[in-house]
Amino acid sequence: MDHDPRAFSRSFSRRTALASLAGAALAGTAALPAAAADRHGRTVRFATFNASLNRGTQGTLVTDLSTPDNAQARNVAETIQRVNPDVLLINEFDYDERGTAVRLFLRNYLAVGHNGSRPIHFPYHFTGPVNTGVASGVDLDGKNGAVTTPGSDAYGQDAFGYGFFPGQYGMVVLSKYPIDTRAVRSFQHFLWKDMPGHVMPPGYYSDEARAIFRLSSKSHWDVPVRIGRSAADTVHFLVSHPTPPTFDGTEDRNGRRNHDEIRLWADYIGGRHRSSYLYDDKGVRGGLRSGARFVIAGDQNADPLDGDSYDHAIRQLLDHPEICLPATPPASAGGVEAARLQGGANIGQTGNPAYDTGDFSDTAPGNLRVDHILPSKGLTPGANGVFWPTSNDPLYRLVGDGTTVVTSDHRMVWQEVRVH
Numbered sequence: 424m425d426h427d428p429r430a431f432s433r434s435f436s437r438r439t440a441l442a443s444l445a446g447a448a449l450a451g452t453a454a455l456p457a458a459a460a461d462r463h464g465r466t467v468r469f470a471t472f473n474a475s476l477n478r479g480t481q482g483t484l485v486t487d488l489s490t491p492d493n494a495q496a497r498n499v500a501e502t503i504q505r506v507n508p509d510v511l512l513i514n515e516f517d518y519d520e521r522g523t524a525v526r527l528f529l530r531n532y533l534a535v536g537h538n539g540s541r542p543i544h545f546p547y548h549f550t551g552p553v554n555t556g557v558a559s560g561v562d563l564d565g566k567n568g569a570v571t572t573p574g575s576d577a578y579g580q581d582a583f584g585y586g587f588f589p590g591q592y593g594m595v596v597l598s599k600y601p602i603d604t605r606a607v608r609s610f611q612h613f614l615w616k617d618m619p620g621h622v623m624p625p626g627y628y629s630d631e632a633r634a635i636f637r638l639s640s641k642s643h644w645d646v647p648v649r650i651g652r653s654a655a656d657t658v659h660f661l662v663s664h665p666t667p668p669t670f671d672g673t674e675d676r677n678g679r680r681n682h683d684e685i686r687l688w689a690d691y692i693g694g695r696h697r698s699s700y701l702y703d704d705k706g707v708r709g710g711l712r713s714g715a716r717f718v719i720a721g722d723q724n725a726d727p728l729d730g731d732s733y734d735h736a737i738r739q740l741l742d743h744p745e746i747c748l749p750a751t752p753p754a755s756a757g758g759v760e761a762a763r764l765q766g767g768a769n770i771g772q773t774g775n776p777a778y779d780t781g782d783f784s785d786t787a788p789g790n791l792r793v794d795h796i797l798p799s800k801g802l803t804p805g806a807n808g809v810f811w812p813t814s815n816d817p818l819y820r821l822v823g824d825g826t827t828v829v830t831s832d833h834r835m836v837w838q839e840v841r842v843h
Contacts, residue, residue, distance in 0.1 A: 454505045454540055455837075464843040465650055466805060467600070469660070470508035471720040471794050473781075473833035474499045476528075477515045481573070481588040484517040488527035491535060498821050498830035500532035504540035505818065506810050506837050510648055511545070511597045514664045514722045515831075518553055518593030525550055525595050533597075545597035549604055553593045553641040554611055556586025561632050584640035585666065594664060594721075596646050603647040603657065608703040610643040610687065618690075619700055621683050622733065624674040640666035640680065643687055645711070650842045658802070658842060659717040661688055667724045668731045669788075678733035681724055688719055689739040692746075692799070718840065719746075719797040722833060726791040728774040737795065746797050749804035752778045753796065753836045757811030757822060762790055765825060780809055780834050782825040790825075796838035803841035810835040 458466040476499060478484045487493045503511065517524060525548055534542050556579065562569045564580040572578060579585045586592055596602070615623055615638040628636060646660040665685055668678035690698050691710040698710025711717060725737035740746060754777040762769035762776035767785030769776060780794035798804050811834045812818040823829040 455507045457507060458509055458839055464803075464841045466839050466841050467510060467650055467658070468506075468508045468837055468839045469510045469718045469720060469796055469798075470503075470506055470835055470837040471512045471514070471662075471722065471796055472499075472503065472835040473514040473664070473722040473794060473831055474502075475515050475828070475831035475833070476513065476524075477517050477592050479587065481517075481590070482519070484524045485519060485527065488524055488531060491531040493532075495830060496528065496532050497537050500528070500535070501537040501540050502810055502821050502830060502835055503533060504537065504543045505821075506835050507543060508835075508837055509599045510658075510660060510718075512660070512662045512720045513595050513597065514833075515592050516550075516595045518550060518590035518595075520552075520590075522550060529597075545599055547598040547600065547602045548595060549598075549602050549607060549644070549646050550593065550595040551607075551609055551642065551644065552611060553590060554584035554637050554639055555582065555593065555641055556589045556591045557583045558589075559583050559632075559635060561629075561635055563628065563632050563636070565627075565629070583637045585670075592641060592664070594641060594644070594662060596644070596660060596662060598648055598660075601649040603649060606647045608645040608705075608707065610639055610701070610703055611637065612704050613638050613643075613687070613702060615680070615683065617700065617702075618683055618686070622679040623683075624676045624679055627674045627676055638680070638683055638687065639663065640684065643684070643691075645691075656842065657716070658840075659711060659715055661691070661711075661717050661719045663688065663721045663723075665721075665724050668733055668736070675733055678731060678736075682733040682736040682739075685723055685725060685736045685739050689743055692717060692719075692743065714801070715799075716801040716842070717799045718802070718838070719795065719799075722794050724793050726774060726793055728792075729772045730788045730791045730793070740795070740797055745800055747800045747802060747804060748797070749807055749838065751807075752792070753780075753807040753809045753838060754778055755809035755811035755834070757813045757816075757819075758790065758809060758834070760813045761811070761825060765790070778809070779811075780836050782822070782832050782834070785825070794833055794836045796836050798838060798840045801843075803843070805839040805841060807838040808836075810837070 758779035768789030779790040
């Protein structure tokens with residue numbers, strides 16, 4: 424049901440108030456203060472940012488980051504410095520086997536202050552291969568036969584995850600705390616057909632395609648982060664980037680895949696019985712042990728109320744009994760202002776624009792809440808926000824009005840948690 428535009432306007436003040444914490448914390452040119460520790464535990468700021476550090480050809484990101492003068496990369500770095508997270512997932516960061524792009528970004532951009540922001544240092548990082556742009560060798564979309572030469576849309580359609588070359592739209596985790604890299608679990612190769620009760624579109628894929636189709640469009644990683652001195656102080660950073668639930672037909676293959684990519688984490692944290700079918704890339708079966716603390720993060724490409732999600736996919740996590748949601752979701756005043764000024768599809772949406780994290784087309788689907796940071800039981804959620812300054816803020820130059828993408832069409836989302 425479409426909303427009355429007058430009601431949308433009347434609710435503007437209320438929605439702005441909901442975003443006051445994030446707006447005040449990021450006003451002007453000051454960065455957020457560092458998270459603190461006291462006798463009751465340590466406060467850790469987790470964040471997720473689809474930074475759009477992807478490029479159209481393999482190796483271009485390394486070239487762009489080889490010098491300190493790439494404007495978009497500087498904006499990404501400054502955004503990170505302003506929010507000052509302790510543990511960060513970056514989505515859409517092209518993967519290369521040697522990790523060259525990550526090292527260049529750390530050295531040439533994050534370690535350098537921008538426009539008065541302070542350098543930020545992440546001594547630990549993790550990245551790995553993803554399914555995007557990896558040829559399947561099978562005609563997945565039923566067109567043109569199996570395309571195995573990189574560099575075209577037809578190739579991307581037949582890859583395990585859409586991409587013009589292997590590693591496009593990859594991921595990287597940056598951390599101020601040690602990462603137990605030996606204990607990282609990845610689910611890049613888990614097959615969609617092996618998920619009980621999956622919602623793969625009936626009759627769309629050939630038997631040959633179904634037999635080899637991987638569920639994760641990029642990858643799913645369980646990255647253990649040591650917040651304290653012992654293994655008991657570990658927080659599992661569960662990160663992913665499900666496919667957008669669009670760019671398909673009536674079979675809704677991408678919407679259904681997005682749903683089951685999100686479901687993988689819901690099952691992974693759902694206990695021994697629910698997760699028993701899962702196997703990681705080393706062949707280890709099962710999910711997260713009972714009582715383990717975690718934070719789920721990523722561009723889930725799923726809004727709980729608006730957009731094209733299949734069966735309200737993100738509710739599988741938002742309503743999960745092992746998730747401890749904050750009293751108020753991460754919010755911004757900038758999201759409210761953008762929805763009001765841009766109008767279009769934003770006017771008819773059900774969701775509160777203060778919670779939006781993506782600045783998308785105003786005609787369809789409008790701005791959406793698609794990037795999520797979700798802490799577990801056993802962690803106490805605290806302050807949070809969405810980095811989306813309003814047009815009267817000096818930092819507005821880092822987000823823009825949506826017409827020209829100066830940094831990314833997504834906004835960084837952050838959530839503090841107390842680790843006892």
